[in-house]
Amino acid sequence: MSPPPLPRSPAWDKQPPKQAAFVAAAEQTNAIICSHLDIPGPLERLDNNSTGITGFYRSAASKQHPALFIKVVEKKRAGPLLAADPFASFVAKQGVPTPCLIAHYSKDIEKGFFALTYPYFEARFAKPQTSDLTNLGMMAGRLHQALASCPWQQKVQENSEQRQALLFNTLQRIDDSDTAIHQDVIETLRHGSLDYPNSHWPAQIIHGDLNYGNVLFPIQTPDQPLILDFEDTPLSWHSPLVDIAFIIERFILIHSDHEDLAYGLASSLIDSYKQQFSSPLPPIAEGSLFKTLQSLSVRALCLLSALSLKHISSPASEWDKFLFLYYQTQKCERLISKIETLLID
Structure with a gap:
C-alpha cells in the first residue's frame, strides 16, 4: 500500500455545509459517464458550482445496480482516494457503517478522468442535538477500536512521520520575505506548535478528518451515522x-x-x-485538548504554506478558516478546559 501524495490541502468551512441539492446532469456528461460505467441514465449532479466533468453524481437504483454515488476526479487525484478504500473496507467489516468503493463501477471514463463509485444513501448532516452527538460518540469509539486492529499500523506510522517531516521542513523555509504567505500566518506558525501534545493517550491509526461533511446520518437509520472519506487515514x-x-x-x-x-x-x-470501551480511557494530561486544538490549526496553516511554496495557490478563504479556528480556540479556552474534564473524569 503506497502512501498518498504529500501534501494534501485541508478543507473545512466555518459553517456547516448546506444539504446537498442535485440537478439534472448535462446530456454530454450523461453520455460519457453512463457509457463508460455501463449504467442507465439519467444522472443527477450535485449542484456545487463546479465546472467540467469533475464533480459528484448520483444514479437511481435499477434492476442491474443499487443507487450509486459517483465521484469524478482528475486521474491524478484518484490515487489517494483508491489508497483510502482498504481502510474503509476494513472498518466496514468490523461493523462501522462506511460506504466502500464499488470496484465494478470505478474506472477511467475519459482521458485524464476517473470515476469512483460508492453506494448512495439518503442522509443528512448532523444537527446540534443530543441524539446525534451521542450516536457520533458511539461510532467514533467503534471506529477507533476497528482502526487499532488495522493491519497497516507500521506503514501509516511511517507515512505520518513523512508528513511531520514535510511540515517541519516547510516551517524552516518560511521567512518574512515569503510574500505569498500572510504575516498573520507566519506569526501563528512561529508561536504555535506543529507537535500534538503528549496526552498519554497512545498513538494508533485514526481517521484524521472527521469534519461535518464526513459524517452523515441516514434518513432510515439516523442512529447509525456513516463515516466517510478515509483519504487522510493512511x-x-x-x-x-x-x-x-x-x-x-x-x-x-x-x-x-x-x-x-x-x-x-x-x-x-x-x-x-467512553461507553464503547471495556476499560477506562487513559488519563490525559491537563491542557492536552486545548493544545491539540491549537496544533490542528497550526498544522493546517503549515500545510497550506507547503502548497504555497510549491506554487500551488489556495483560496484566501482557506487561510482565513484556519486563522479563525486558531483564535477561536483561544476565545473558547475556558469552555475547552471544562469539556476536557469530561475526558479526565
Whole structure:
C-alpha cells in the first residue's frame, strides 16, 4: 500500500455545509459517464458550482445496480482516494457503517478522468442535538477500536512521520520575505506548535478528518451515522484525542456562543464514546485538548504554506478558516478546559 501524495490541502468551512441539492446532469456528461460505467441514465449532479466533468453524481437504483454515488476526479487525484478504500473496507467489516468503493463501477471514463463509485444513501448532516452527538460518540469509539486492529499500523506510522517531516521542513523555509504567505500566518506558525501534545493517550491509526461533511446520518437509520472519506487515514498515526478534538472543533465549538448547549453536546459525545470501551480511557494530561486544538490549526496553516511554496495557490478563504479556528480556540479556552474534564473524569 503506497502512501498518498504529500501534501494534501485541508478543507473545512466555518459553517456547516448546506444539504446537498442535485440537478439534472448535462446530456454530454450523461453520455460519457453512463457509457463508460455501463449504467442507465439519467444522472443527477450535485449542484456545487463546479465546472467540467469533475464533480459528484448520483444514479437511481435499477434492476442491474443499487443507487450509486459517483465521484469524478482528475486521474491524478484518484490515487489517494483508491489508497483510502482498504481502510474503509476494513472498518466496514468490523461493523462501522462506511460506504466502500464499488470496484465494478470505478474506472477511467475519459482521458485524464476517473470515476469512483460508492453506494448512495439518503442522509443528512448532523444537527446540534443530543441524539446525534451521542450516536457520533458511539461510532467514533467503534471506529477507533476497528482502526487499532488495522493491519497497516507500521506503514501509516511511517507515512505520518513523512508528513511531520514535510511540515517541519516547510516551517524552516518560511521567512518574512515569503510574500505569498500572510504575516498573520507566519506569526501563528512561529508561536504555535506543529507537535500534538503528549496526552498519554497512545498513538494508533485514526481517521484524521472527521469534519461535518464526513459524517452523515441516514434518513432510515439516523442512529447509525456513516463515516466517510478515509483519504487522510493512511497519513494519520496519532492519539485518538486528535480525532476527538477534531469533532469538538467542527461539531461543538461552532455553538460556543451558547456555552450550555456546547457543553451538553460535548457531554453526550464523550460519555457515549467512553461507553464503547471495556476499560477506562487513559488519563490525559491537563491542557492536552486545548493544545491539540491549537496544533490542528497550526498544522493546517503549515500545510497550506507547503502548497504555497510549491506554487500551488489556495483560496484566501482557506487561510482565513484556519486563522479563525486558531483564535477561536483561544476565545473558547475556558469552555475547552471544562469539556476536557469530561475526558479526565
